[in-house]
Amino acid sequence: xxxxxxxxxxxxxxxxxxxxxxxxxxxxxxxxxxxxxxxxxxxxxxxxxxxxxxxxxxxxxxxxxxxxxxxxxxxxxxxxxxxxxxxxxxxxxxxxxxxxxxxxxxxxxxxxxxxxxxxxxxxxxxxxxxxxxxxxxxxxxxxxxxxxxxxxxxxxxxxxxxxxxxxxxxxxxxxxxxxxxxxxxxxxxxxxxxxxxxxxxxxxxxxxxxxxxxxxxxxxxxxxxxxxxxxxxxxxxxxxxxxxxxxxxxxxxxxxxxxxxxxxxxxxxxxxxxxxxxxxxxxxxxxxxxxxxxxxxxxxxxxxxxxxxxxxxxxxxxxxxxxxxxxxxxxxxxxxxxxxxxxxxxxxxxxxxxxxxxxxxxxxxxxxxxxxxxxxxxxxxxxxxxxxxxxxxxxxxxxxxxxxxxxxxxxxxxxxxxxxxxxxxxxxxxxxxxxxxxxxxxxxxxxxxxxxxxxxxxxxxxxxxxxxxxxxxxxxxxxxxxxxxxxxxxxxxxxxxxxxxxxxxxxxxx
Amino acid sequence: xxxxxxxxxxxxxxxxxxxxxxxxxxxxxxxxxxxxxxxxxxxxxxxxxxxxxxxxxxxxxxxxxxxxxxxxxxxxxxxxxxxxxxxxxxxxxxxxxxxxxxxxxxxxxxxxxxxxxxxxxxxxxxxxxxxxxxxxxxxxxxxxxxxxxxxxxxxxxxxxxxxxxxxxxxxxxxxxxxxxxxxxxxxxxxxxxxxxxxxxxxxxxxxxxxxxxxxxxxxxxxxxxxxxxxxxxxxxxxxxxxxxxxxxxxxxxxxxxxxxxxxxxxxxxxxxxxxxxxxxxxxxxxxxxxxxxxxxxxxxxxxxxxxxxxxxxxxxxxxxxxxxxxxxxxxxx
Numbered sequence: 001x002x003x004x005x006x007x008x009x010x011x012x013x014x015x016x017x018x019x020x021x022x023x024x025x026x027x028x029x030x031x032x033x034x035x036x037x038x039x040x041x042x043x044x045x046x047x048x049x050x051x052x053x054x055x056x057x058x059x060x061x062x063x064x065x066x067x068x069x070x071x072x073x074x075x076x077x078x079x080x081x082x083x084x085x086x087x088x089x090x091x092x093x094x095x096x097x098x099x100x101x102x103x104x105x106x107x108x109x110x111x112x113x114x115x116x117x118x119x120x121x122x123x124x125x126x127x128x129x130x131x132x133x134x135x136x137x138x139x140x141x142x143x144x145x146x147x148x149x150x151x152x153x154x155x156x157x158x159x160x161x162x163x164x165x166x167x168x169x170x171x172x173x174x175x176x177x178x179x180x181x182x183x184x185x186x187x188x189x190x191x192x193x194x195x196x197x198x199x200x201x202x203x204x205x206x207x208x209x210x211x212x213x214x215x216x217x218x219x220x221x222x223x224x225x226x227x228x229x230x231x232x233x234x235x236x237x238x239x240x241x242x243x244x245x246x247x248x249x250x251x252x253x254x255x256x257x258x259x260x261x262x263x264x265x266x267x268x269x270x271x272x273x274x275x276x277x278x279x280x281x282x283x284x285x286x287x288x289x290x291x292x293x294x295x296x297x298x299x300x301x302x303x304x305x306x307x308x309x310x311x312x313x314x315x316x317x318x319x320x321x322x323x324x325x326x327x328x329x330x331x332x333x334x335x336x337x338x339x340x341x342x343x344x345x346x347x348x349x350x351x352x353x354x355x356x357x358x359x360x361x362x363x364x365x366x367x368x369x370x371x372x373x374x375x376x377x378x379x380x381x382x383x384x385x386x387x388x389x390x391x392x393x394x395x396x397x398x399x400x401x402x403x404x405x406x407x408x409x410x411x412x413x414x415x416x417x418x419x420x421x422x423x424x425x426x427x428x429x430x431x432x433x434x435x436x437x438x439x440x441x442x443x444x445x446x447x448x449x450x451x452x453x454x455x456x457x458x459x460x461x462x463x464x465x466x467x468x469x470x471x472x473x474x475x476x477x478x479x480x481x482x483x484x485x486x487x488x489x490x491x492x493x494x495x496x497x498x499x500x501x502x503x504x505x506x507x508x509x510x
Numbered sequence: 511x512x513x514x515x516x517x518x519x520x521x522x523x524x525x526x527x528x529x530x531x532x533x534x535x536x537x538x539x540x541x542x543x544x545x546x547x548x549x550x551x552x553x554x555x556x557x558x559x560x561x562x563x564x565x566x567x568x569x570x571x572x573x574x575x576x577x578x579x580x581x582x583x584x585x586x587x588x589x590x591x592x593x594x595x596x597x598x599x600x601x602x603x604x605x606x607x608x609x610x611x612x613x614x615x616x617x618x619x620x621x622x623x624x625x626x627x628x629x630x631x632x633x634x635x636x637x638x639x640x641x642x643x644x645x646x647x648x649x650x651x652x653x654x655x656x657x658x659x660x661x662x663x664x665x666x667x668x669x670x671x672x673x674x675x676x677x678x679x680x681x682x683x684x685x686x687x688x689x690x691x692x693x694x695x696x697x698x699x700x701x702x703x704x705x706x707x708x709x710x711x712x713x714x715x716x717x718x719x720x721x722x723x724x725x726x727x728x729x730x731x732x733x734x735x736x737x738x739x740x741x742x743x744x745x746x747x748x749x750x751x752x753x754x755x756x757x758x759x760x761x762x763x764x765x766x767x768x769x770x771x772x773x774x775x776x777x778x779x780x781x782x783x784x785x786x787x788x789x790x791x792x793x794x795x796x797x798x799x800x801x802x803x804x805x806x807x808x809x810x811x812x813x814x815x816x817x818x819x820x821x822x823x824x825x826x827x828x829x830x831x832x833x834x835x836x837x838x839x840x841x842x843x
Contacts (some may be wrong), residue, residue: 335542387650437652441615442714443707495535495543501798502527505538507735508805509528 007493010219011486015024018482025477030117030293032286035472039115039289041073042217043280046110048265050273051503052102057082061110062255069250073292075112080106092262101398106270114255115289116217132206138459145188148181153205155181161205163234164248170205171246175200194243195228208233212240213258216251219281225279226257226264287476304480321354321474324484326351326461333495335491338500349424349452351461356422358463363455365405365420366428370400370451373432374439381436388474395429516700537810538801544774547725548812552691553794554771560770561792564610565663574769576762577788579780580666584609589662590648591642598641603667604719606641608648608660616653616709618644619682623666631680671781673754677701677719680718681710681745682780685721685759685787688796688808691823692767694760694834695811697721698803699753703733704743711772717741718803719748730805737805759787761833766792768827811838 001009025031030039062085064072077084078339081200082097097108152173174194175180189197195211200208212229229250230241240250250256258264267273291307306317326348333339341347354362376397380390402420409415431454439447464470473480497505533540537550560566571578582604585595598604598620606618618641620628626775627635645662647653654660674683688696699719706715717738720730728751731738740747748765753759763777766789776796801808814837817824825833 060522082808108737171791340542386646437615493546495540495541495546497530497538498542499527501538501540502530502533505801506526506528507732507737507802508536508538508807 004493007489009420010424013491014482014486014489018479018484018486021479021482022477025290025479030286031476035468037286038283039286041282041284041289042114042116042255043282043383044112044114044215044217045280046275047278048097048106048110048267048273048275050106050267052104052270053318054101055269056098056100056104057102057106058098058267059106059108059270059273060087060094060096060266061108061275062258062262062264062316062324063095063110064112064255065091065093065258065259066300069117070255071115071117071293072112073115073289075110078109092258092260102269107492112294116253116295125505131408132203132208145185148184149201149204152181152185152201153451156437157205163232164239165228166205167202167207167232167234167239167241168246168248170201171198171241171243173247174201174357175244176354193228195230198230198243202230202232203348210254210260212253213264214256214348215277217255217279217280217281219279222276222278224277224279225486226275227254227257228328229254240374306454318471318475319355321478322355322465322471323352323480325465325470328484329461329464330457331491333460333486335494336498339453339457340450341457342431342438342450343427343454346427346431347454347457348461349427350458351431351465353423354458354462355418359459362417362423362462363459365423366455368405369398369420369423369428370432370435373398374436377436379431381440391429391433395425398428398432399489456472512749516808520625526685528580535809537813538809539798539808539812541783541798544798548690548774549795552788553775557771558794561772561775563609563610563661564607564662565789567789568663569790570769571789574603574765575691575771576765577782577785579790582664582666584664585645585649585662589629594642595638596744597664605665605667606644606648607665608653609663609665610654610658611648612654612662616644619667620656631682637681668790669781669782669783670676671754673703673752673781676744677717677741677748678744679703680708681716684710684790685753685779685781686796686800687763688800689767689777689778690812690815691773692764692827693815693830694763695815695838696761696800696804696806696808697723698764698800699728700803701741711741712797712799718799719751720800720804720806721756722840723751723760724835726753727751728760729840730767730803732802732805734838735802737753737826742797744768754781755786757831757835760834761827762787762789764827764834766829770794779818806840814838 026033035123039269046061050059050061061083064070066230082100084095084097087094095110102112119226152170156166156169156173159169174182174197176182185197185201189200199209199211209230213226214229215224215226226244230243231238232241233239238335239248241248242251246426265273265275297477306314309317327345328344330341330347334341334344350362350366353366354361357365377390377394380393402423402425405420435451438450450495543695544678559571565581565584568578568581582601583630584671585593601620602623604620606620608616611617618636619631620631620636620641624635628641648660648662651659668682670682677699678701683699683701685697686700687694689779697720700710700712700823701719702710703715703717703719712718712732717731717732719728719732721727728748735744739762740750759779759781762779766775766777767773770792772792774794774796778790778793778795780790782788796823798799798808822833
C-alpha cells in the first residue's frame with residue numbers, strides 16, 4: 001500500500017474514532033457540545049415527621065425508582081440517632097430508619113438531586129398486578145351511589161371506543177361539577193380525593209388501575225404534599241392520566257415517586273406521621289451534570305480519563321490540551337501560507353505564555369526582553385565566549401531582566417507585568433541567540449521579518465487557543481485530538497502551492 | 511462590459527498573487543510538492559550525511575574522482591590557538607568553513623594579508639583574534655542546524671576562472687545544477703551584487719542567471735524577482751555570458767548522482783582557472799529560486815525524467831548528459 005493511501009486510511013480511522021467518541025459522549029453521556037450550556041437540577045427534599053410514642057420506632061419511606069426521564073445525580077439521608085438502611089421490598093426500595101426508643105417529635109430527611117432528561121418514554125412497570133378487586137358496594141353503600149357509579153360508567157362507555165378513551169371520558173365526567181351522578185358520589189365519599197373516587201369507579205368498570213404518587217417540579221416550593229396521577233391498564237399496556245384534565249401521559253415536570261397503591265410512609269411506634277416535600281431548582285453547568293451522572297454509572301470513558309485526576313492537574317491539562325491546537329495553527333500557516341518563523345514551534349510556546357499574561361502585556365514584555373536581550377548579546381559576542389557559555393549568559397540575563405521588569409512595573413503599579421514569569425526562559429534565550437545570528441548574517445531586516453512572523457503566528461495561535469469553543473472542545477472532548485491528528489496527517493500530504501509562492505513566482509506567469 | 515469589470519476587480523483583489531492554476535500550468539514546483547514528491551521520495555535519509563557534512567562530501571568526491579577545492583586542514587575537536595595559527599600562518603589565501611553549515615552561513619574567505627590582519631574579499635580587514643573567534647564559533651555549533659557542535663575545515667581558495675569576473679561583485683560566482691536521477695535538469699549561475707553584500711543567495715539580492723543546458727549560454731536573468739539584462743553593478747550584459755567547458759561541468763554534476771545516491775540533488779560548482787569545474791558542495795534540499803532564474807518551471811522537466819523507462823534511467827553519465835542537453839534546451843524567448 002502506498003504511503004499516501006495509508007495516510008488517508010489512518011486519518012479516516014482516527015477521524016471516525018474521535019468523532020464517534022465525541023458523538024457518544026454528547027448523545028449518551030450528555031456532555032454539552034457548546035460551552036455555557038446549563039441544565040436544571042432539582043433538589044427534592046422529603047421531610048418525614050411523626051411523634052414517637054417512647055418505644056421502638058421504625059419509619060419506612062418508599063424511595064423513587066430509577067426512571068428513564070429523570071436522572072438521579074445524588075441522594076443524601078439525614079437521621080440523627082436513627083439506624084438507617086435501604087431495603088428492597090418487591091420491586092420497590094424503601095428507606096428504613098429505626099431506633100430502640102424515641103419519644104416526642106421526630107424529623108427525618110431524605111434529599112435527592114434529579115436532572116430531567118426530556119424525551120424518554122415512561123417504562124412499563126413489570127411487576128404491577130393487573131387484577132381488579134371490585135369495589136365493595138354492598139349494603140354499606142347506598143343504592144343511589146351505586147346507581148350513580150354505574151350510570152357514570154355506562155355514559156362513559158357509550159361515549160368511548162376503548163379503555164383509553166373510556167378513562168378519559170370518565171375523568172372528564174368526574175371533573176364536571178354539573179354532573180349529578182358525580183356530585184352524588186362525591187357527597188358520599190366526602191374526604192376522598194379525585195383519584196380515590198376514580199379508582200373506585202374504574203374498579204366498578206373492572207378496569208385495572210392504580211395511583212402514581214409524585215411531585216410537580218416547580219421552583220421554590222415548600223411543604224408540598226405528594227400529588228396523584230392515575231395509571232390505567234388498557235389490556236396491553238399501562239397508560240398514565242392526569243386526573244384533573246383527563247389528558248393521557250405524564251405531565252412535563254412531574255417527578256414520579258411511587259407507582260402502585262402501596263403506602264408511601266409507614267411508621268411503627270409513632271403517631272401523626274406525615275411526609276412533606278420541598279423542591280428547589282438550581283442551574284448547573286451541563287458538563288457537571290454529565291460528570292455526576294456518569295460517575296455514578298462508572299462510565300469507563302470518563303472514569304479512565306483526565307477527569308479522574310485531581311483538579312490541579314486537570315487545570316494543567318486544560319492548558320496542555322491546547323498545545324495541539326497551537327501546533328495545528330503553525331502547520332496551517334507554514335504549509336498553506338509559508339510564513340517564516342524563528343524556531344518551528346516557538347510561537348506555540350509564546351502563545352501559551354500569552355494565555356497567562358494576556359495578549360498586550362505579553363507582546364510588550366516579549367518585545368522588551370528580545371530588544372534588551374539582543375543588546376546584551378551583541379556585547380557578549382565581542383567577548384569571545386564559547387557558545388554554551390554565551391547562551392547560559394543570555395539565560396541569566398533574561399532571568400535578571402524578568403526580575404527587573406517585575407519589580408519595576410510592580411513599583412509603578414502595573415501589576416500585569418508580574419506575569420512575565422510565564423515566559424519560557426530557555427526558549428527566549430535561544431530566540432535571542434538565533435536572532436542575533438540572523439542579524440549578523442542577514443541583517444536587521446530579516447530579524448524583523450522572522451520576529452514579526454513568529455509574533456504573528458503566536459498571536460494567531462493565541463487567538464485560536466483562547467476561543468471559548470476551542471477551549472471547551474479540547475477539554476471536554478479530548479478525543480477530538482484524534483480528529484486533529486488525522487487532519488494534520490492529511491495536511492502533511494498537501495503538495496499544492498503556498499500562498500507565499502503565488503507571490504514569489506508571479507514573474508514566471510508573465 | 512460587465513465581465514471585463516469583473517476581471518479587473520478580481521485582478522485588484524488578488525494584488526500581487528497569481529492563480530495557482532497558472533503556476534500549475536507552467537509546471538512550477540512548489541515547496542510542499544518538492545518536499546513530499548521529490549525529496550521524501552527520491553532522497554534516502556541515510557544518504558544525507560554525505561551531503562550535509564562537507565568533509566564527508568569531500569572525502570566521497572575524492573573516492574569517486576570528482577575534483578573539489580583542496581582541503582588544507584580539518585579540526586575535529588576544538589583546536590588550540592597554536593594549532594590554528596600553525597595551519598593558517600603560512601597561507602595567503604584560504605577559506606574557513608563549518609562542515610555542517612547551512613545556507614552558506616559561517617564561511618570566512620580570506621583573500622590576502624595586510625600586516626597581522628587578514629583581508630576579506632570586500633577589502634575589510636579582520637584581526638587574528640577575529641579569525642580565532644570564528645573558528646571557535648563554528649566549532650561550538652553556531653552555524654550548524656540545531657546548534658550541534660561542528661567541525662572546522664580550512665580550504666584553499668579557489669583560483670577562479672576570470673570569465674565571470676565582470677559578472678560578479680566582490681563575491682564568488684558559482685553554478686547550481688539540479689540533478690534528478692542522474693540527469694541535469696536545470697542550471698543557474700549565481701552572481702553576487704553590491705546589494706547582496708557579496709553573498710550568492712538570491713533572496714538577499716544576488717542575480718540568478720538561468721543557463722541553457724544545451725549550450726551553457728545565459729538565457730534569462732533575474733534580481734529580486736525582476737528580469738534584468740545587465741549586471742546592476744558592472745553593467746555587463748548577460749546575453750554575452752557563456753560558461754566555458756559546459757559539458758564537463760554537466761558531466762561533473764551528473765556524476766554526483768552516483769557519488770551521493772540522492773535522486774533529487776543540487777550541485778554547487780565553481781570554475782577553477784587551471785582545474786576546471788570543482789564541486790563546492792552538494793545539497794539534498796535545493797531551493798526553488800532556480801525556476802525564477804530560468805523563468806521556467808521545474809516540474810515539467812522532473813515529470814519528463816520520471817516518465818523515462820528503467821533502461822533509459824540506467825545509462826552512463828555521458829548518455830545522460832547528452833539526453834539532458836537535447837531534451838532541456840532553452841526555448842528562445
